[in-house]
Amino acid sequence: MRKVIYGGATSLDNFLARPDGAVDWLMWNDEVAAITMEMWKTVDTMLMGRKTYEVARRMGGGPEGGVFAEIKSYVFSRTLPDEAGVNIVREDVAAFVARLKPQPGKDIVVMGGGELARPLFEAGLIDRVGFNIHPVLLGSGVPAFHPMTRQIDLELEESRPFKNGSLYVSYRVVH
């Protein structure tokens, strides 16, 4: 069964971006590049919500190139218009992912943010959580976690401080 991975870069107070979506606080170095590249090797499918998709489009991603060209991506939205080259999914995210997981393929990554992750956590469909925790409290922003109706138990698999002061953590979800 393919694994579903939720992760990204966060602040210590669990924000993925500033309130306006800005990620100017992110630190990048060779260690982050290496771990990101390793992750992408295991993945062939990317899930995102409308807001993340719109941020990705503004940053130059899109059906014409970038990660969209190499990875099968699905955008969950009931309001986005159909667009050539973009797989817009209008059905319930948990039902869709439950059908996707048993299909042959590599792992599936949930791109921030927390609004898409919440129903997947609640349905028990997320298998791994990986964060690059940055040494900052943003104070406000786009949350990595939205309130959930149940507890999710995790198992720490790895914690690795990077030279630049961020801390990579990886957890397995206990099903």
Add this chain to the structure above:
Amino acid sequence: MRKVIYGGATSLDNFLARPDGAVDWLMWNDEVAAITMEMWKTVDTMLMGRKTYEVARRMGGGPEGGVFAEIKSYVFSRTLPDEAGVNIVREDVAAFVARLKPQPGKDIVVMGGGELARPLFEAGLIDRVGFNIHPVLLGSGVPAFHPMTRQIDLELEESRPFKNGSLYVSYRVVH
């Protein structure tokens, strides 16, 4: 100058307790005991809000014994009635702590939760942050961080995975 320390045990989604204050999910072992004991050796003053004080009272703490007997503690509340043996502070927390820091003594610890920490962070009065991050997403509860009007920069000093799967992290606040 005495340092002000904010910390405690958290879930990965940054809760200090369940919505009703329950901390039944906390894991305790010899490593946690050792690091907690080390911390208390450096501290002689404890700050808490009314809600934390009331939880501590229910758990058996109070002016008659427990940690209250060995550590000078201040409870910030505008509504609690005066009580023998309890230092109830009715003034602004940041103004009070700004006066307390230059006084001789050991370090000062801010006991959860986030409501008391927020004005102290915003006023630049917190010097260290230490969390024992538990491998769980509680989904809802008492937040360790409340929305702040500004960013707080940190420097990772230590990260130490414990045998039981929780992860101790310690940060210095960059002033």
